[in-house]
Amino acid sequence: MNLYQFLVKPVYCIISLPIMTTVLFSIRLTQNHKGEYIDEHDANKNEDQYYGPYTSLNMSANYTLSDKLVVFAEALNLTNEPLTYYIGDKDRPKQVEYCGVCGQLVFRYSFIAERFTF
Structure with a gap:
């Protein structure tokens, strides 16, 4: 397949x-995919620069402890997929990034006793 047959803009698939979802608890698994795309054109097509395809797997959970307190946890890039940047073809990588798995744990507390409705 010729490099010019790829899309100029990335293809996203989420x-x-x-x-699991209940009134108080939920877990969500998300897969994001970005297809291969050209980032920079050169006079010689062997010098074009483009990003390779990238897929990430993320997980999040949300638990309501009370009307005022909610706990949220998130883990990103569970498969540690590399992000690659090529010159010309896949045999000439310019840059390969491994971002690793990261996450966060958040406690959200609401100080407002009642929610106002209009």
């Missing part, structure tokens, strides 16, 4: 599956 799949989000609620694994």
Whole structure:
């Protein structure tokens, strides 16, 4: 397949599956995919620069402890997929990034006793 047959802009595909959802608790698994795309054109097509395809798998959970307190946890890039940047073809990588798995744990507390409705 010729490099020029790829799209100029990336193709995004997001799949989000609620694994478990109740009134107080939810878990969600999300897969994001970005297709291969050209980032910079050169006079010689062997010098074009483009990003390779990238897929990430993320998971999040939300638990309501009370009317005022909610706990949220998130883990990103569970498969540690590399982000690659090429010159010309896949045999000439310019840059390869492994971002690793990261996450956060958030406690959200609301100081407002009642919610106002208009």
